[in-house]
Amino acid sequence: MTNTPEVPTPESEPAASEATLPTTGTGDHAATASPHRDAALDDGTFAHIREPKGEARLPLGDGTWHQLARPYVWVQLISGGFFFALVLAVAVVMTVVLGQWWIWIPAGVVLVITGIGLIITPRQARAVGYQLRRDDLVFRKGILWQRVVAVPYGRMQLVDITHGPLDRGFGIAQLKLVTAAASTGVVIPGLTQAAAEVLRDTLIDVAETRRTGL
Structure with missing residues (x-):
């Protein structure tokens, strides 16, 4: 009787662990990334973050940057356009009805500033982003005046998650991070409702592993 050689059965591969977030620092615990979470954070957002031009700009660094939802631009344009129209209407009424021509001096300044803000709103929105690193959340914004905060x-x-009537109409919200030092607090605007909830739960989970904060 011929003995047939035993065919070795492949050992089951261990389940792949969730990849840790990119980090430039060290720590005992790391927030973990998952396809579900990343899909929620990046759904309906801009494709890539906008950098200021010039060698003196603050570098983006390594890691994945998440951006704002595209409807955020429409919310800003609508609210800014309403304010522009309101100031213009008040100036016209005071000029026609009351004959107060001086009103065009302050109104003109406000209208010019508001108009410039409306024009650069899409560019500003694409320059806002946040990154989840091993030990902190990094938030950056600004083209001319850049700001980078690590929390x-x-x-x-x-x-805290908040959203007004206009935000709810476009399905977005803002997420506010409150710390012991008020100067290091961060408000991330223009997140989708799903992204805001996922980011909130992620931050709470990470803070609990540190056994401080929340």
Whole structure:
């Protein structure tokens, strides 16, 4: 009787662990990334973050940057356009009815500033982004005046989601991170409702692993 050689059965591969977020620092715990979470954070957002031109700009660094939802631009344009129309209407009424021509001096300044803001709103929105690193959340914004804030997970005391009537109409919200130091607090506007909830839950989970903050 011929003995047939045993065919070795392949060992089951261990389940792949969730990839940790890109980091430039060290820490005992790391927030983990998942396809579901990343899909929620990046659904309906801009494709890539806009950088200021020039060698003196603040670098983006490594890691994945998440951006704002596209409807955020429409919300800003509608609210800014309404304010522009309101100021213009008040100036016209005061000129025609009351004969107050001087009103065009302050009104003109406000209209010019508001008009410029409306024009650069799409560019400004694409320059806003946030990154989830191993030990902190990094938030950046601005083209001419750049701001980059790093909020350690362990310093977070409150994660608040708010949205007004216009925001709800476009399905977006803003997420506010409150820390012990008011100067390091961050407000991330223009998130989709799903992204705001997923980001809130992620930050709460990470803060709990630090056993500080929330």
